Amino acid sequence: MENIKFNKQHLKIAPSRRAFLIINTSLLVLFAFVCLVPFLNLLATSLSSNDAVNAGAVGFLPVGITGTAYKILMSKTEFFRAFGYSVLRVVTGTVLSLVVITLGAYPLSKTSSVFRGRGFYVVFFTVTMFFSGGLVPTYIIITRLHLNNTIFALILPTAMNAWNMVLLINFFRQVPKELEEAAKIEGAGHYRVLVQIVLPVSLPAIATVVLFTAVQHWNAWFDGTIYMQPAKLPLQSYIYNMINEANTLRQNLTSSPEDQALLATLPTKTLESAQIFIAMLPIMLVYPFAQKFFIKGLVLGSVKE
């Protein structure tokens, strides 16, 4: 923002530059609109009548406007429970991951002459970045630890993310060593240096990692379907199941009348869309503000440096 004011005060704008700015801005606005199109379609579907949706008559505007889907949705307690569980997961998962990664990144940002044994840790974490044992052994471990159907099954296995740690290590390295030295002369230990010196100047990296981790947790669905019982499903697993339930039912059901009756319990396309839309809504509402904070954090970080 700083250099914008700067421009206005000191630079005369040439016509060719003005043309570029106008075209550039309009194209980017158009591009942004295209990015929005799928969401408009979703909203229109959720507000349309079932017949219109089945007939494929819904584009960007609702056809046969009705709020039935939302009315039904309001009484769906499991949807809102899943929603709450996802929020819980994102918060606890992100905090845990952030603590673990920050603590780990600090010593690893030192050179191996300062931190003996660094080489071992580097090899250790590199291995975890590229090899995984796969689902079955991971499942066995989680079950043996009795973590099934607890939130820990969702947040512990991914808490230590080496990729995110690398990002932090690189930022920590750029913290001026003089600051640390000064603090140490005053008698501060490593934990205090980390909290009082390194973290405040690394806010952009922290913000990035928080965002990364939070989105990962928000979007994860597979672990939820494996480890959690229906009452504790996170939102994405809940929605994944909902979208795929029709197909699963059709492939697994026997031709008995009892099983066939289940097909009548499936949600309609409009109800599906309404749930997806509501699932996205808080992000759409919260994100613009969160982003402001996020960008601000980046700017602040740079000013202090």
Next chain:
Amino acid sequence: MERRQVITARPARKKINLKEQLTLHSMLLPGIALATVFQILPMIGIIMAFQDYNVVDGFFGSPFVGFMNFYDLFMRPDFMQATLNTVIIAFSKIVCITVLSIVLALLINEIRIGAIKKTVQTIIFLPYFLSWTLLGNIMVDMFSKSGGFNYFLSFFGVEPVSWITSNTWFRTIVVASDVWKTIGYQIVVFLAAIVNIDPALYEAARIDGANSRQLCRHITLPGIMSMIVLMSILNIGNIMNAGFEQILVMYNYLVYETGDILDTMAYRIGLLQVGQYSMGTAIGLFKSVISCVFFSASYFLAYKVKGYKIF
């Protein structure tokens, strides 16, 4: 960068303070513990790739078959195709996203109206937050024969095509929709890097009479170069990750030829077919080894060229 090199080049070696060392090690404790339990320990499972695994005998009792699973795998005509698809799709994604995000970040940085700048940035970033679980279904609808994309093209007199089932177009759609979804993240990272550039540099350049294009080329671009290199390196490690969830929700029989990737293949074989864990693990291990090779190569390159250290 310069500053760091000065520090690392410092010759004096400090004496080792044992307590200080222990403090540093203690900081790594949670990370090491979690990684050991949830990432290293399960690697025992890699042994399945060399076994004819069955549940009762477990990891230690199932018969060893050496490279039989890999031999079977390499004999499968769809395996090589899946490998190739993985690399093609992942590589296209990396290139498109890197190039486009740099361009878009520079262009967005040029917008002079704060509100528009912020709005555009916000909107472009938005899809990043949504999972493929939700977006994949929307994409399949959009690119089907009766979908919105054909509706749009019909205004230009283009005959409708079933894009999502076409081997010619499937990869393009996968890459394009992934760019749409994830590009916002990299744009924000690059924009943040641009903001981080010292304003004094611009001021100095302007006093020397540089125009906007020159500012961009000689200050902004070099200023974010280290970030570009870092992002590219991180991305190249992902050369074997073509996007499991995305493909899983978007592909269909007709486009296995161009759309099936190692992850979806491993999923179909290892988890959907009872008792085929070994084959699934073999595919996963193959993928990991190749990833490792790519990452090492790119790392060396970055180190030689830019003197960049990741760890």
Next chain:
Amino acid sequence: MKKIISLACAFLLALTFVGTLAGCNYKKDYTYKPINRGTLREPEVEFKTAAEDPEQNAKFREKYPTLKKYEQPVKVTVGAIQYQLESDVKSGTTPMNQSFNKIARDVLNIEIEYTVVSVSTGYDQKLNLAISANQMPDMFYTTQPEMFTMLRDTKMLADLTDSLYMLNDNLLDNYLTYMPELLEACMEDSKLYALPQQSNKYASAQRLYIRKDWLDIVGMQAPTTIDEMIAVGEAFAKPENKAKIAEKTGVAASKLVPLSMHKDITYAGSYSAEGMFNAHGASVGSYFKGEDGQLYSSNTSPEARAAIETMRTMYEKGILDNEFSNITSADVQSYVSAGQIGMVFGEWWLPKDALGTCVKSYGAKGADWTWVDLPSYKGNESLPIVDTTLISGYNLVSKNCRNPEAVAKLINLFYDIYYNDNAEQMYGSGVLPSNGFYYQFVPVKVWDGMASAAEYHRVQTVFNELYEGGLNSRELLSGGLSEDLTNAQIAEYEAGGGRLYKISASEKGFYCLNRQVVEKINSEPALKEAFDTMRNREKILHFAQGYPYFVAYKQGISIDKMTTAEREGWGIYHEMIDENGSYAYVVDLSEGKKKAKYDEFYGVALSAMTDKGGYLADQTGIYYARIITGTSGMSAFDEFISVYNRNGGDVILKQVNEWYAAEHASEN
């Protein structure tokens, strides 16, 4: 970094070395090892049903009681699928809090603990993983034959012979008299390792469903041959006909599709290509007996080729949905509901499913369906293809379970509640859906395999008796039979001695059977007698929905002249009650009045199938789809045959024939 790489290399080299040493002589053997089924152990007391010989039955039941309460509480762990609730079930019901648990505790002293619970998506996966982690529940239900074989072969299952004899008379009689082949398929060395689901194999028989009003518009008859079907399809596809249909029904002409099916070509089910394959004498994944007495795979057979060629032709002519490779069965279902589809193949339940929705929405504009047996191809009789032995699910009990017979007790308890009108008197109000009983949540269960046929016969008879008995005034019925009553009204009516039939919960209270109609029935003994032969379930489902339609239909009222309430009953009537309806076809097949063709291979996948089958199924789908859509020429079918055989088709076929020989040797 160099260290990392050298470490990684060393790691891989070590793996290579160990692996090579251990496996250098390994070659997988696909020879079929015959299973010695043995014979079912006879009960210690001879079994006779109570109807045949009450005295003998009492003796038998003394030895094999059905619902004897445990003296000490017994805990069993189970797996359960948490389906969506049906509308009449108390909201918030889950497997864990369902009333069945409490009833089991009170009646049997069995404590049910749910360890593997999932919604239907992912249940199999979750069960797979639980087993792999040695956390298998004591008893559970699975539809996966592969899981059953794996557990049987690894000796993880309990022998259920005694449990079998502890099942109630009806279920036991069904097994022993009507479906002995089901038990045999679950046996090895004279031990019974599963209580298989009693399913009617004929229920999967395919038929062709056609829009009757479209036929009328184009002036054609329902097709009986493939050629006629193509002709009808061509007529439906003509722009001028589409315009006429669009004008009549109000659905956009561009949306109309003569014939639809979903993308999973290799999967048999509703809205699939299975009916088309059957019409040509093929069925994907099936094995038929050739002239040489050996089985052959239908996937690569000339019949399959003919079916593919027909579909290719239809695709080319715009008859077969050009979108088919992109749509799921749920999509087809919604298109059918939306009145866009002219023809689909499917099983008996389609009328109450999408066809009924279609009639409900578009019936006022004349939408109506008719159905025919599979059209014949080149003069050969086309028969629906069904399994020789159909096991659609297995109730399994872990070897480690201390009380394996609990499975029989739970199944009996479920049967008593679900198939019994007096359950409320026997087990209290917990048996009502409105109090948290949901039959789908019961962890182990066996449907009564003969119940639906009995239901069909019963309801059909009752409807005719009621009609003949004078309950045939449209004035009384055309408004529908459901009436929305508040709880206060219900209490008042019941206090006055009236009997109410609650259909489902409403916002005010309950939808109940129309009091006026019930009173009229009760006032005439002949009507009342007929009415009371129906079970409660049939009264509130078949009668409440289907009867008004039945009366209007019988009086020759055309669909567009009926009231909305009458049209509601179209689905249930033509499905479960109509003597020419869709379930009637299943009953006819079961009773041998119509013929079917049989898939000779049944039961559990053989080892070669497990290893190679997935890939082959994928390839089958890919090649078929390519040929049908014209991406590849018809000659690609030859290429497919060679790819199929080279990549495991030969190995599988060899094993299948060994299996066939072994099965038939044990028969003789």
